[in-house]
Amino acid sequence: MARIRLKLPAATDPIMLNAQLPPEHEIERPVLEVHQWCKNGDHPEDDTQEVCTPGGDTFLSEGKVVRYYRDPDVAGKSLCPKCNVKMHDHGWIDASEGGHIVCPGDWILKGVKGFFPFIDDQIIRVFYEFVEEEEHAPCAGS
Numbered sequence: 001m002a003r004i005r006l007k008l009p010a011a012t013d014p015i016m017l018n019a020q021l022p023p024e025h026e027i028e029r030p031v032l033e034v035h036q037w038c039k040n041g042d043h044p045e046d047d048t049q050e051v052c053t054p055g056g057d058t059f060l061s062e063g064k065v066v067r068y069y070r071d072p073d074v075a076g077k078s079l080c081p082k083c084n085v086k087m088h089d090h091g092w093i094d095a096s097e098g099g100h101i102v103c104p105g106d107w108i109l110k111g112v113k114g115f116f117p118f119i120d121d122q123i124i125r126v127f128y129e130f131v132e133e134e135e136h137a138p139c140a141g142s
């Protein structure tokens with residue numbers, strides 16, 4: 001788990017940077033809880049279980065928040081145009097209309113009533129500052 005909040009406008013906007021506004025102009029910046037998703041089972045609310053096959057192998061059941069990305073029209077070995085990682089290593093978040101592909105490295109905001117918005121890793125680093133960092137190994141392929 002990590003905590004983020006929007007950077008001050010001064011941190012990203014060159015005009016605001018030069019204006020040097022006094023502190024009372026600080027906008028309200030709520031602290032948000034986020035989790036970086038790299039692979040199935042990464043989200044704390046995924047509730048994955050170890051499943052044993054009759055052959056003695058084990059695998060992790062599908063996450064409840066970030067599901068497997070599987071599309072019969074998209075080859076699993078094809079590469080994602082956004083992150084260049086193979087599509088079978090991607091996740092899927094259900095939404096009221098359809099759903100969203102989650103790239104390894106994307107950040108999932110803490111759910112509000114079963115809604116799990118997510119943020120691209122590059123966007124989060126441009127617009128948000130980390131109040132508290134998450135400690136885990138970097139995502140493979142990123």
Ligand SMILES: [Zn+2]
Nearest residue numbers: 080082083103
């Ligand atoms: Zn991707």
